[in-house]
Amino acid sequence: MLVHICCSVDSHFFLEKLQHDYPNEKLIGFFYDPNIHPYSEYQLRLLDVKRSCKKLGIELLEGEYDFEAWMQAVRGLENEPEKGKRCEVCFDKRFDVSAKKALLLGEKSITTTLLVSPLKSQEQLKLSGDKFFKEHGVEFIFYDYRKDGGTAQQSRVTKDEQLYRQDYCGCIYGLTMQREQQDRLMDEMFSHVSNQTQPSSIEERLEMYHQRDELEDKGIAYKIIREKFLNYRQFSFKLYESGDKIINAYALFYSTLQRKKAQGNIEFSSKNIHYFNREEIKFVTLEFFNSTCNFMYKNTKELIFNPPSVKEEMAFRDTLLTSSYDLSPIIIVDEIPKTKLFIELDAKIYEDVREKLIII
Known part of the structure; x- marks a missing residue:
């Protein structure tokens, strides 16, 4: 089964559940998320997904980061709210590429870790998945791991595994609206003219998570804490x-x-x-x-x-x-x-x- 992966916070818990419920099923992770912006944020999420899949013993493939094609696909939908029309188009594009990847690999079924995200509509995801089953013959497998306390379990796994917990879906338009509602500076989109690493920037987090991986490789115990400043x-x-x-x-x-x-x-x-x-x-x-x-x-x-x-x-x-x-x-x-x-x-x-x- 090909499993489309969006981020480690969703994928680690989701993949653990799949491994438990379907022990004889070979799972192949596919990280295809051209909606993630900026590219440094994409690199950070991919880094964490690689670590997660390595821990779980799951093969991971990376799709193309075709951000410009994604921008063209959602053109005119920039002001759509979360779970609106833009999300549907975004799902369609990612499922289309995932379905074609599954066919290329000889897989007949796909699913997505987006199903476990409380910020995404499962109904939208199922509609997009079913659409591509009809078009490509690749069956979309629907799993609801949110129910029966699943979201709380997912939060516990995220904390225990010290995963990177991002605070926006990845989409620049969703982030813009989110920061406007929060009355917060959208500092994710700022980079110093000289590439100096700014505090609490994506670049600083990327450096830190690389250091985390190095500590793990050396068997050195660590903790990731949060501080106000x-x-x-x-x-x-x-x-x-x-x-x-x-x-x-x-x-x-x-x-x-x-x-x-x-x-x-x-x-x-x-x-x-x-x-x-x-x-x-x-x-x-x-x-x-x-x-x-x-x-x-x-x-x-x-x-x-x-x-x-x-x-x-x-x-x-x-x-x-x-x-x-x-x-x-x-x-x-x-x-x-x-x-x-x-x-x-x-x-x-x-x-x-x-x-x-x-x-x-």
């Missing part, structure tokens, strides 16, 4: 003089302006910190930044496109400021300007939760 995203930053002459500059992590703009002059300097006369802004030279952190940046432009880690930026902030609660903008420049300056900084600090790996 103040997150930060910088959307844009510009420093310029009169006449719109741009000055290469870098604003450190946690730098914010209440009104997103400020203008003024540097009033005085003390211990290599140059104090602006507005918004508690502080300037430091790249030379001072290099000497303090043992970096070797040749100029600020290099720093912009190849910055240190967020942890290193925060360590530098700690050397300048007297309080951990100080959120003053800190700006690094090649040389301290002596003219009137204009600053545009659009950034946001917000409460967030992230996963953390600890060795026990």
Whole structure:
């Protein structure tokens, strides 16, 4: 039987149940989910599914990540709600490819781990599955493992196996509506211009789950915990003089302006910190930044496109400021300007939760 797999949270429990109920049935996992966006999130879910199938002894095949074809399939349905018409089209596309894969492998039946997801309509899934049985002769097997406390069991398995628990289906349109309803920043869609790994980003989680797999390979015990913290995203930053002459500059992590703009002059300097006369802004030279952190940046432009880690930026902030609660903008420049300056900084600090790996 070919089993279409959407994610490890659904698949691990679902596959365990199939193995128990059908011990003589050979199961082949098929990860085909072009709806998942961005690609880093797709990689993260695939990584976790690979680990899950390895634990269960199930062969796993990966389908094509044809995201553009999926986008074309759901065109015009961007504003459909969860369990609406867009989901039907999404199921149809994934079942079509899964059915053809089953035929190619000589399998006569398919099912999907989407059936166990409480966020999906089983009726929609069954209709899509039955449709392809008629068209391709591949039987869709319907299993309801949600009933009789199945959802609670699934949650327990997810926790016990320390699976990656995503908080959106994968679809960019579903995520957009979900974040709007939650009044939350859709930071899944933000990546730093330099590819610096941002806290609680998909990229950070991907790195962490790779580390988890490495610890398991070495037999090292660990736990994945969650912690609350103040997150930060910088959307844009510009420093310029009169006449719109741009000055290469870098604003450190946690730098914010209440009104997103400020203008003024540097009033005085003390211990290599140059104090602006507005918004508690502080300037430091790249030379001072290099000497303090043992970096070797040749100029600020290099720093912009190849910055240190967020942890290193925060360590530098700690050397300048007297309080951990100080959120003053800190700006690094090649040389301290002596003219009137204009600053545009659009950034946001917000409460967030992230996963953390600890060795026990």
